[in-house]
Amino acid sequence: MVAAHIPTGPDTAEVDQPRQSIARKRIKAFLRSPGALFGLLLFLLFLLLAVFAPQISPQNPYDLDKLDIMDNMLAPGAMLGDGTVSWLGTDDQGRDMLSAILYGLRISIGVGVVSVVIASAIGAFVGIGCAYIGGRVDSLAMRIVDLQLSFPSILVALVLLSVFGRGIDKVILALVIVQWAYYARTVRGSALVEREKDYIAAAVSFGAPRWRIMLRHLLPNCLPPLIVVATVQIAHAISLEATLSFLGVGVPVTEPSLGMLIANGYGYLLSGKYWISTFPGFALLLLVLAINLVGDRLRHVMDPYSDQNGN
Secondary structure (H helix, E strand, O other): OOOOOOOOOOOHHHHHHHHHHHHHHHHHHHHOOHHHHHHHHHHHHHHHHHHOHHHHOOOOOOOHHHOOHHHOOOOOOEEOOOOOEEOOOEOOOOOEHHHHHHHHHHHHHHHHHHHHHHHHHHHHHHHHHHHHHOHHHHHHHHHHHHHHHOOOHHHHHHHHHHHHOOOHHHHHHHHHHHHHHHHHHHHHHHHHHHHOOHHHHHHHHOOOOHHHHHHHHHHHHHHHHHHHHHHHHHHHHHHHHHHHHHOOOOOOOOOOOHHHHHHHHHOOHHHOOOHHHHHHHHHHHHHHHHHHHHHHHHHHHHOOOOOOOOO
């Protein structure tokens, strides 16, 4: 008996190869941009400085017992009372500005990243649920999203913090409430497109439960736009927290972020004490610029209709 030749499908490696090639292509396209690479390296530098601030800072600006009021408003390069050099000068409370900026980065980056992670998780859950379930649930949730997005973020955050009070946890909660609608709108739009594709119909025909379809099929295919929006929103959250702290409704004075440091030196700008506000403002500018450079390149690379060659 002659065995019949049965044609076989493509090898598993051949099936996985397109996915791997797309990932490599996106990584190469991202790294091909000098601006994006510069932004990524700069953000990683700020992240390392924030993480290891207690080890590399000349002073703990939060320890009020170790601050000397006689060292207040010293110019950059001046000698402190303990014999150390303050390379960026001191503020009106005698805090070394370099140490204050490093510790301020910890608060600014921490608040921005934590609030974005929580808000994106809530927004993704709402967006996927609304897109898949549809009907009145979708209509009601989207009207709430539209209502929130119609108000300026800073206005909503100011109202919330006037109710919650000051504190890092209060700022994070306010930023989560302000931001979740952006992710819900973005994920819902992507999920509506994915819901109409054949693999979702196949999963439904096999009797897969709703939660499995949403988490195992819809969510992974909605991640690219979610990642792009989350990256850009980190910069927005950091800027918003700095604005709130500058206005005096954000973090407490004893734990200053970059916005609080800028506010502390604002009144001394016309008296020649420029360094109290200038150096924290420059650090905030570079941090937001780095994140925006990365987010802008990610938006181009993740877009399936864009030129993946990075041109």
